[in-house]
Amino acid sequence: EIVLTQSPATLSLSPGERATLSCRASQSVDIYLAWYQQKPGQAPRLLIYDASNRATGIPARFSGSGSGTDFTLTISSLEPEDFAVYYCQQRKIWPPVTFGQGTRLEI
Amino acid sequence: EVQLVESGGGLAQPGGSLRLSCAASEFIFSNYAMSWVRQAPGKGLEWVSTISETDGRTFYADSVKGRFTISRDNSKSMVYLQMNSLRDDDTAVYYCAKGIFTGVVVSFDYWGQGTLVTASS
Numbered sequence: 485e486i487v488l489t490q491s492p493a494t495l496s497l498s499p500g501e502r503a504t505l506s507c508r509a510s511q512s513v514d515i516y517l518a519w520y521q522q523k524p525g526q527a528p529r530l531l532i533y534d535a536s537n538r539a540t541g542i543p544a545r546f547s548g549s550g551s552g553t554d555f556t557l558t559i560s561s562l563e564p565e566d567f568a569v570y571y572c573q574q575r576k577i578w579p580p581v582t583f584g585q586g587t588r589l590e591i
Numbered sequence: 592e593v594q595l596v597e598s599g600g601g602l603a604q605p606g607g608s609l610r611l612s613c614a615a616s617e618f619i620f621s622n623y624a625m626s627w628v629r630q631a632p633g634k635g636l637e638w639v640s641t642i643s644e645t646d647g648r649t650f651y652a653d654s655v656k657g658r659f660t661i662s663r664d665n666s667k668s669m670v671y672l673q674m675n676s677l678r679d680d681d682t683a684v685y686y687c688a689k690g691i692f693t694g695v696v697v698s699f700d701y702w703g704q705g706t707l708v709t710a711s712s
Contacts, residue, residue, distance in 0.1 A: 516698075518698040518699075520636075522636075527686055527702035527703065527704055527705055528628075528636065528686070528699075528702055529702075530691070530698070530699060530700045530701075533691055533698045533700070534698075539691075539700060540700070571635065571636055573636070573698065575696065575697045575698050578638075578650070578697055579638075579641075579650045579651065579652065580638055580652050580653070581626075581638035581641070581697045582638070583635055583636040583637070583638070584635075585635050586635050586636075
């Protein structure tokens with residue numbers, strides 16, 4: 485099973501600042517990594533798929549990078565609505581499909 | 592706009608059963624694998640099961656294998672999760688999710704609103 489480790493667990497920033505979230509895989513997942521955003525009481529929302537592709541309707545301030553075992557989600561300039569929990573997820577080797585434990589982005 | 596609407600959640604006793612349903616619309620349902628993902632209260636996301644688009648291949652997390660059964664009816668654009676021998680740790684919000692590409696793809700571009708399953712005496 486591929487283990488995804490996200491860091492930091494919590495990130496405290498202010499609107500307008502740049503956010504950098506990390507996801508490390510226990511073995512290579514090539515580019516087959518996705519990022520999701522989840523707000524309280526809501527379903528997850530796909531932001532990035534296959535490491536660097538923005539999903540439909542996702543603002544350009546969200547970008548993803550990386551391959552192999554190390555991945556980054558960057559939010560270039562935080563908007564108030566970006567404060568949420570972010571999860572990475574791999575689809576390279578499954579079952580099982582695995583998610584990271586999440587990074588909480590807070591003000 | 593793609594819609595996924597779950598139903599069937601509720602309270603069940605440990606050892607009991609529930610059947611979740613997910614109604615899909617506004618996409619060619621038979622072209623996409625469908626999955627269930629759950630989230631225990633205050634916890635992260637956990638993949639539960641996936642079913643292929645037409646040939647009925649199924650995949651399960653070890654935690655539910657032998658107890659849960661995923662199925663689909665392409666004529667009705669429905670996917671189901673039969674949950675038997677429920678345990679306390681099955682308590683979670685269960686989301687239905689659609690694969691991002693045709694075929695058996697397990698990143699998810701659309702999610703339902705979730706249905707809460709509580710396994711408790």
